[in-house]
Amino acid sequence: xxxxxxxxxxxxxxxxxxxxxxxxxxxxxxxxxxxxxxxxxxxxxxxxxxxxxxxxxxxxxxxxxxxxxxxxxxxxxxxxxxxxxxxxxxxxxxxxxxxxxxxxxxxxxxxxxxxxxxxxxxxxxxxxxxxxxxxxxxxxxxxxxxxxxxxxxxxxxxxxxxxxxxxxxxxxxxxxxxxxxxxxxxxxxxxxxxxxxxxxxxxxxxxxxxxxxxxxxxxxxxxxxxxxxxxxxxxxxxxxxxxxxxxxxxxxxxxxxxxxxxxxxxxxxxxxxxxxxxxxxxxxxxxxxxxxxxx
Numbered sequence: 001x002x003x004x005x006x007x008x009x010x011x012x013x014x015x016x017x018x019x020x021x022x023x024x025x026x027x028x029x030x031x032x033x034x035x036x037x038x039x040x041x042x043x044x045x046x047x048x049x050x051x052x053x054x055x056x057x058x059x060x061x062x063x064x065x066x067x068x069x070x071x072x073x074x075x076x077x078x079x080x081x082x083x084x085x086x087x088x089x090x091x092x093x094x095x096x097x098x099x100x101x102x103x104x105x106x107x108x109x110x111x112x113x114x115x116x117x118x119x120x121x122x123x124x125x126x127x128x129x130x131x132x133x134x135x136x137x138x139x140x141x142x143x144x145x146x147x148x149x150x151x152x153x154x155x156x157x158x159x160x161x162x163x164x165x166x167x168x169x170x171x172x173x174x175x176x177x178x179x180x181x182x183x184x185x186x187x188x189x190x191x192x193x194x195x196x197x198x199x200x201x202x203x204x205x206x207x208x209x210x211x212x213x214x215x216x217x218x219x220x221x222x223x224x225x226x227x228x229x230x231x232x233x234x235x236x237x238x239x240x241x242x243x244x245x246x247x248x249x250x251x252x253x254x255x256x257x258x259x260x261x262x263x264x265x266x267x268x269x270x271x272x273x274x275x276x277x278x279x280x281x282x283x284x285x286x287x288x289x290x291x292x293x294x295x
Contacts, residue, residue, distance in 0.1 A: 003044060004033065007078050007082075008026050010081060011025060025074050028074040029078060032075070036054075043078075046092045048093075048095055055072065076094075079093040106245035107245060108245040108246040108248075109234070114246050116233070117229055117234065117238070118132065121135055123184070126194075127211065129184065129187050129191055130188045130192070131224055131228065132188075133184040133185045133208075134216075134221070135228065135243075136185070137151075137185060138244075138247075139246070140177050140178040141165060141181075141247070141264070142243075144244060145221055147165050149218050149221060150166065151163070151165070151207045152206060153206075153207045154205065155207075156185065156207065161178075163175050163177055169268075171266065173264070175264055192207070195211055196213050199212055222239070222240055225240050248264075248273075248276050252276055258270065258273055258276075261273055
């Protein structure tokens, strides 16, 4: 149809969109044309109700919310273009609401699973002592994998039981350490010094090292998590970020303030931390069911 072609040409020439993006718009509008062909209407004759019926038609195809949101966005831009070109007088897409992408709730381990995971690094040898120190510190701080991999010895204050974590945008945050994390970190610290001496290496700033005195990589930490999750007999797939999610989940359920959790996690915006608020709501529901006299 002429209007659709003009719109695609406008996107490509005047807006400078890529060929792939213009093709996606074209495909979205082809679906609209096919739908209107059944009702023998043209896109310039479309009413708000027609477009709502089209969206209902899309939902019946079980498309995900992100795809439908993109198609609604296409409709809005297309009809704004038609208004601007004086092809139509009233915008039928003006009141269409874009479906919000549903936030995926972060998958996390139970407290019992985390305890099993950590305890599976029993500390029977030097490598296991390092691994136990890493797992204890990870769960104590909720740090990102990259933050652990880049953690420097000078960022840990054993006496005050605190660690300075360097997060995104080089922003530092001060996070308290648990008693267990300090105990294991001290044990590993002695081994770390010995590994460097054995390999005749100079002191390096990175705290978590391999036996050869090299920085433990993110991939190395990933393998470590898989190894101990298997040893702990955790049946589902466990990946590194789940430990960070578990930390946030457990401290919130323990009564921590959302703003405090934002600071601990190093989130720039509270909206990022709010994905965990469903956990607090679940906890309130459980408490109400348990203690309310009418339940």
